[in-house]
Amino acid sequence: MRNNGHNAARDENFQAGHPSGEMNIASVSKAYGVGPLRQPVLEDCSFTIESGKLTVLIGPSGCGKTTLIDILAGYEKADSGIVTIDGQPVKGPGRDRLVVFQETALFPWMTTFENVIYGPMVRKEMSRKDLESRAISLLEKVGLVDFKDKYPTQLSGGMQRRAELIRAMINNPKVMIMDEPFRGLDAMTRELMQEYYVRLFEENRATNLFVTSEIEEAIFLADQLLVMSYRPAKIREVIEIELPRPREFHMLTSKEYLNYKKEALEILHEEAMKAFASGSNVAAVDFLEAYSERQAASGQEGRDSFD
Amino acid sequence: MQPGVIKRNKPEMVDAQISSVGLVFYRTKLWFASPKPYLMVTGLLFFVATWYLLTEYLKVPRFEKLPGPAIVLKEWLSRDPIYGTSIYTPEYYVHIWKSFFRVLQAFVLATCLGVPLGLFMGWKKTFKDYTFPILETLRPIPMLAWVPLAILMWPGRELAIIYLTFLAAFFATTLNTLLGVESIDEVYFRAARCLGFKPRHIFFRVVVPGALPFIFTGLQISMGVAWFSLVAGEMLAGEYGLGYLIWNSFILVQYPVIVIAMITLGFIGWASSAAIRFVGSLLMKWKVREVV
Numbered sequence: 001m002r003n004n005g006h007n008a009a010r011d012e013n014f015q016a017g018h019p020s021g022e023m024n025i026a027s028v029s030k031a032y033g034v035g036p037l038r039q040p041v042l043e044d045c046s047f048t049i050e051s052g053k054l055t056v057l058i059g060p061s062g063c064g065k066t067t068l069i070d071i072l073a074g075y076e077k078a079d080s081g082i083v084t085i086d087g088q089p090v091k092g093p094g095r096d097r098l099v100v101f102q103e104t105a106l107f108p109w110m111t112t113f114e115n116v117i118y119g120p121m122v123r124k125e126m127s128r129k130d131l132e133s134r135a136i137s138l139l140e141k142v143g144l145v146d147f148k149d150k151y152p153t154q155l156s157g158g159m160q161r162r163a164e165l166i167r168a169m170i171n172n173p174k175v176m177i178m179d180e181p182f183r184g185l186d187a188m189t190r191e192l193m194q195e196y197y198v199r200l201f202e203e204n205r206a207t208n209l210f211v212t213s214e215i216e217e218a219i220f221l222a223d224q225l226l227v228m229s230y231r232p233a234k235i236r237e238v239i240e241i242e243l244p245r246p247r248e249f250h251m252l253t254s255k256e257y258l259n260y261k262k263e264a265l266e267i268l269h270e271e272a273m274k275a276f277a278s279g280s281n282v283a284a285v286d287f288l289e290a291y292s293e294r295q296a297a298s299g300q301e302g303r304d305s306f307d
Numbered sequence: 308m309q310p311g312v313i314k315r316n317k318p319e320m321v322d323a324q325i326s327s328v329g330l331v332f333y334r335t336k337l338w339f340a341s342p343k344p345y346l347m348v349t350g351l352l353f354f355v356a357t358w359y360l361l362t363e364y365l366k367v368p369r370f371e372k373l374p375g376p377a378i379v380l381k382e383w384l385s386r387d388p389i390y391g392t393s394i395y396t397p398e399y400y401v402h403i404w405k406s407f408f409r410v411l412q413a414f415v416l417a418t419c420l421g422v423p424l425g426l427f428m429g430w431k432k433t434f435k436d437y438t439f440p441i442l443e444t445l446r447p448i449p450m451l452a453w454v455p456l457a458i459l460m461w462p463g464r465e466l467a468i469i470y471l472t473f474l475a476a477f478f479a480t481t482l483n484t485l486l487g488v489e490s491i492d493e494v495y496f497r498a499a500r501c502l503g504f505k506p507r508h509i510f511f512r513v514v515v516p517g518a519l520p521f522i523f524t525g526l527q528i529s530m531g532v533a534w535f536s537l538v539a540g541e542m543l544a545g546e547y548g549l550g551y552l553i554w555n556s557f558i559l560v561q562y563p564v565i566v567i568a569m570i571t572l573g574f575i576g577w578a579s580s581a582a583i584r585f586v587g588s589l590l591m592k593w594k595v596r597e598v599v
Binding site: 073075092093094095097098099101103105107108109110111118119122123151152153167171 | 492494495497498500501502503504505508512513516517519591592593594
């Protein structure tokens with residue numbers, strides 16, 4: 001179950017012609033502040049985002065996930081260590097690594113359709129006609145084709161997230177980076193979004209990095225689960241999730257799922273305890289509380305479904 | 308959940324079919340059905356009644372010298388006005404036109420220079436570091452303090468007045484445009500860079516539209532201060548214009564004309580603000596959440 005087992009079925013599922021990159025992160029460190037104020041956020045962080053896989057990164061709130069993403073995307077420079085994509089070092093933001101942000105980043109002054117096509121349009125890589133038909137087919141896939149001429153403010157939260165998802169997808173990035181994209185959505189919309197997202201992934205099999213602090217979401221989506229430690233953050237554990245694809249919601253009650261969850265929760269709990277012991281972090285207390293509640297609740301659930 | 312969720316049913320599109328004329332009509336109907344217009348009229352009547360009572364009827368000390376609404380209205384609507392200014396005298400319109408034209412020239416100039424300057428200051432931090440201290444020092448200087456320099460600088464009164472009006476409008480426009488650019492969330496720039504926008508795309512598709520709401524707030528303020536400095540300028544050095552009319556009528560003891568000119572200024576100021584808001588709403592359709 002752990003890291004070692006390589007998924008042989010991966011290459012068979014992989015659609016030909018799709019650019020899919022592999023990102024390698026080698027001993028990346030990052031600190032903010034200088035002198036006595038120096039706060040190490042990332043320390044010796046190493047992992048691989050494997051080609052054509054959905055890698056999920058999970059860690060306690062405030063552990064430096066967003067910093068890591070900023071480095072992967074190229075917005076920030078690491079203090080030390082190296083990030084490569086298909087062997088090439090990452091120098092700055094580029095469209096081979098598209099980020100879907102925590103908060104909505106659709107341009108409010110463009111319609112949904114304009115938002116989706118504008119990136120490829122200014123790069124002039126496709127003919128206008130191809131681009132438009134591709135945009136329409138993607139919009140159809142996420143049920144937004146009737147809303148293509150609406151402005152983002154006229155869409156619901158879930159619709160905005162879907163629009164953003166395909167705005168990134170239409171660019172065929174080598175790696176899609178999702179920074180807690182479903183945070184702030186209500187539970188039902190969130191579930192729907194996970195469903196949309198996992199379907200889109202299973203159709204394309206592009207390389208995806210999905211960052212979250214929700215354990216259910218993480219296991220439901222992931223091929224490979226990276227569990228981060230608390231600050232200074234590094235990769236604490238790599239768990240290969242071998243639930244079958246396509247993923248269905250009924251798997252959330254399966255025995256394997258619960259085993260994965262238990263494993264991940266134990267590590268996360270330990271990290272949360274560390275954060276708690278370090279004392280000053282209010283977010284860590286919230287985190288611990290939330291997880292203990294959820295653990296109790298899920299234990300209940302587990303019993304119910306096995307009885 | 309089933310995979311069928313992905314194919315959703317066509318939602319009914321109700322709001323897309325209304326024509327713009329129909330929309331205006333519908334809005335007007337709604338407006339008349341609401342208490343708003345009636346409250347407005349009541350408020351206005353109350354104001355005029357108080358004015359009438361204070362000046363003409365009760366002749367309260369300190370108010371008794373002021374022209375009352377009846378006298379003003381009579382003069383304003385008279386075919387043969389006692390003091391020579393009413394809606395039937397061509398001079399009245401010459402004053403209005405002169406003032407309006409001056410403001411228009413100053414406002415257009417201020418907008419054409421102020422908006423690009425503000426955008427550029429917001430976009431290029433180095434440029435802002437050069438220019439912002441100067442802007443912040445010049446901006447608080449009251450327009451009246453510029454009067455002597457303006458007269459020294461420009462030949463003739465006309466240009467001096469336009470210059471004063473322009474200055475006031477220019478600072479308001481520039482500052483608000485700058486704030487507008489700075490108000491744009493960093494995430495849009497990040498998204499743009501991610502998507503491979505070139506600098507000119509970032510400028511025209513992120514900076515400009517993102518700053519637009521602030522720019523239009525700035526333009527409304529700029530229009531307000533433009534009228535303010537215009538009247539000040541015309542009082543000091545005018546030959547025509549509403550500010551001149553006010554001051555001249557004061558000297559000639561034609562008090563009702565002062566009030567006529569003041570009310571006229573009020574209406575024109577209101578109309579010019581409304582015009583800017585209208586243009587703004589046309590350019591920023593994306594700000595409108597609901598059609599009705």
